[in-house]
Amino acid sequence: MTTAWAPGDLSPLDAAQELEIAVEGARRWVPVWVVCAGGQVYVRTWYRRDTGWFGTAVRSGRARVRVPGLEADVTIEDIGATSTQVTADVDAAYRTKYADGGTDAMVTAEAAATTLRLDRR
Template sequence: MSAWSPAELDTFGNTDELQISSDRGDGERTAPITIWAVPVGGQVYVRSVRGRKGGWFSGAKAKGSGHVQIGAIDRDVTFEPVSDPQLQDQISKAYQDKYARYAKQIVDSTLSPQALQATLRVDPS
């Protein structure tokens, strides 16, 4: 597993939106969509607010790879599911802190049980 550089982690921490796509079984990628991401403990995490039924999430879970673009970062990535409850709490707090200026119902969509079940660590490949 490769690691994000401190500068890249700063980009994830200071830039609200990223474009994410996942690899599909036919060798193509899903169309990029805009989502939020948070750095926690030197790692980057994303959540599907549509839960496991989200199109990009389904591909990410099935193939474990895809692509992100945020600021100057334009990288192929791998995805790893997150299930640790303590880590989930840290990720939730990071979402609440980073996106506090947005409407509560929007931020809460990243904290729902379905979003927690669709949390992935994003690693550069």
């Protein structure tokens, strides 16, 4: 069962430069960039793959995430680039939050296809 993120939960997620994710079946925390858009939490990787944290996250559909001030269990929804509006909103959030560099690779069509929505459990 998922629940909506409380506004107080979104603040530390939005403020964090990186979110650490530990997917079910893995024992280590992996740092990834995180953005909030439309009251939802999203992560991406550079390219879609079936291995590593991303492949395990998609297969298991569950993880634990942490940033300073928050640690939570989440379900993972692989939304890819299924919604033009969500893709545009997430792209804009990446461009704004990470404007200092590295953003170009995270807003390509290939990266958009890896968009995962994290819903609080």
